[in-house]
Amino acid sequence: MDHAKNSNSKIRTAAHWGIYEIENGTDGSLSIRGAAEDADPSPIGLHMASDALKQVRVAKPSIRKSWLEQGPGANPHMRGREPFVEVEWDVALDLLAAEFLRIRTSFGNEAIFGGSYGWASAGRFHHAQSQVHRFLNLMGGYVSHVDNYSLAAGRVILPHAVASTEILLDQHTSFDVMADNTTLFVTFGGVPVKNAQMSPGGAGRHRVIAGMKAMEKAGTRFINISPVSDNMPVESEWLAIRPNTDVALMLALAHVLEAEGLADLTFLNSHCVGYNRFRPYLLGETDGIAKTPAWAALICGIDADRIASLAREMAANRTMINVSWSLQRAVHGEQPFWMTVTLAAMLGQIGLAGGGFGIGYGALNSVGHDNVRLKFGAFPQGPNPVTTFIPVARITDMLLNPGEGFTYNGKAYSYPDIRLVYWAGGNPFHHHQDLNRLLKAWQKPETIVVNEPYWTPTAKLADIVLPITTPLERNDIASAGGEDLIVAMKKVEEPFGQSRNDFDIFEDLAGRFSIDFSEGLNEDGWLRRIYAVSRENASAKGIAMPDFDEFWETGLFDLGSEAKPVVMLEAFRMAPDANPVPTPSGRIEIFSETIDGFSLADCLGHPTWFEPPEWLGATGLTGEQLHMISDQPVRRLHSQLDASPHSRGGKVEGREPIHISPVDAQARGIADGDLVEVFNTRGRLISAAVVSEAMMPGVLRLSTGAWFDMDRDRQIERHGNPNALTLDVPASSLSQGCSAQTCLVEIRRLGDGQAVRVEAFDIPSFAFSARSGDGEY
């Protein structure tokens, strides 16, 4: 193992998008550059200290006028439409403490939603979710969430089929192994290296592009099955597929393997269960429909002959099958992941070097490297006395339908009645689907509190907004699972305005209830404690980390790589009895008795093709509808830093652009750069067209994260946030996951004179209030 130590002591910070070195200019400005250790730093971080970002900072605790003057629950329809009043910290925290008391006394802790989903910032201590969850736990608990927007359907199905996403992502076959062994790499959804800029907690050395290039150089052939062609960093064959139809294609590939005797029956018998229950469905014995290439071609749009030849190529090569996470962010999103495992099982190469399957090469920088895995210390959240939860993407359903039942992973639950929402470190008015529906639901709670550095759409829609520091304004330690570099994140700026750390705010709030939030430790004390835990875990793995002071001085520790190259499920392959996978049978489950036992109409006992509610093959389409994909943005992480020059540099006329094929553009009289209106029954938005050969006809791409900018009088979103249009229904009654990628829309040129000014980066208006003691208004 190579534990290169850093001899000089640079000032560094870390972000989800990488590690940066910072220098203070003589004029007080900061200059930021990628860390020397990173050969391929992300440009996203170069703008973290820009003035454009300061212009959208929250400066003081701010309270919505009606809430302040008339109390909780006053005029909830005015959220986002009336001025805030800036108040002193003590005023804000006293009011908030009184409101907690009222809610707890009158309704109990089950009336508090603290799920607070979101990526927040890198840093193990100032991690917003850990902070808010610890506070709410000490206060008696809160309604939480399970799963995430990234992988909900996958997270629920994969443990039934093979193993949890955590287990699998931790042992993805490394790029080195693939370069040496993989002759054919077939990917559903590309290897979108724009996404590999990130690792939650702080990407270290960016190496996915290099990993892919090494495979290319070693002779691996790539096939990209995707509605877009520009999501591969290497030469590849593009098979354009209609969105949400991959399962039909995978079934047809499986059909060819079965029909032509290419399925590895030995592996299916020794390492899998249930092929015999799946096979009759595949062959059409159970439903009268053989899942042949001709059948699939009509659904997915790929030529039947190419499907058949591809199946043969996959059987003849050492084949790695990759599937993007976006495929499961769709209605019936469980199926593409389960069917990927099934297809790989039929090829019989799971556990062999360079064969089998991957879930999400390219989704994060950490996937596919053999960096040492270390369990790093964390800020402890403590136990939550409230057990009520929701699947993360059911937030609108919960707010609209208290008491209503839902199922999750085979069990029945019901939605709580929420009075207070506390959000720290997430932006639901970027991340949730059908935001017009969420806007309605958002009127239900009596109090909405948001801790935020920036005036995001969610902050603007809150009652109480507490200004938070950014990582540049505090000290922390970055460490991300699967990444090699541990970084001392050093404070380089004074907090903006009156912003404070989440930690200090919660300590003050807890103090009002005589609760010990800090355990007597300050920032320095907690960093030392978290580091000490990590150092012990490292020591147990035979890795000697320096003591805290030395680490803080050098600023960086390199964990190095595992001695042995990683091959996913290798031990299971070698000895399935000794190393079973954690399914009920200990084998890969192509048929799951457990899921079958749930008797769900939308998730059967084996992988199944279901027609999505919105797709290009739906009956009754007029030809006007196109399938809108909302993928992850190239120039930012979700909605973070959207106001920065780098993110704005990707906009067209101040709008997040929508990508359209030349055929579809021409048919609608849309030229490159035109402002367009995109709409369906759920909403309307303004975007600008980028006409691109990379788009398959019938498909539009509008990346996520433009700050939601709803003109509520004209009912049009002005900035190009796709969630003004997406579908807010569960992936299925099994996972209740997010299904953002199932979405039909129409698009037309915006009429002359119909463009309205983008107000996304305007900060709200402020009024003075007699009650805050600031004078008259």
Ligand SMILES: Nc1nc2c(c(=O)[nH]1)N[C@H]1C(S)=C(S)[C@@H](COP(=O)(O)OP(=O)(O)OC[C@H]3O[C@@H](n4cnc5c(=O)[nH]c(N)nc54)[C@H](O)[C@@H]3O)O[C@H]1N2
């Ligand atoms: N249509 C569509 N929608 C999607 C997706 C899609 O594919 N299509 N993808 C989904 C996915 S996978 C995800 S993960 C979600 C992401 O959704 P989010 O994670 O909610 O998005 P972010 O923009 O990262 O929001 C993080 C927020 O935390 C704030 N923050 C940063 N640091 C701190 C801090 O120290 N303290 C506090 N209090 N706040 C801080 C940031 O300013 C930012 O507003 O979006 C989902 N939404």
Ligand SMILES: Nc1nc2c(c(=O)[nH]1)N[C@H]1C(S)=C(S)[C@@H](COP(=O)(O)OP(=O)(O)OC[C@H]3O[C@@H](n4cnc5c(=O)[nH]c(N)nc54)[C@H](O)[C@@H]3O)O[C@H]1N2
């Ligand atoms: N720069 C940047 N990187 C990020 C993020 C970010 O916001 N910005 N977010 C991070 C997060 S939270 C996550 S969860 C990961 C997400 O990673 P993913 O979910 O994998 O990312 P996406 O970009 O949504 O989609 C990946 C590819 O799938 C294709 N695709 C979409 N629908 C279909 C389909 O039906 N079939 C097929 N075959 N392909 C389809 C898209 O065209 C796209 O090229 O990315 C992470 N990385």
Ligand SMILES: [Mo]
């Ligand atoms: Mo995600």
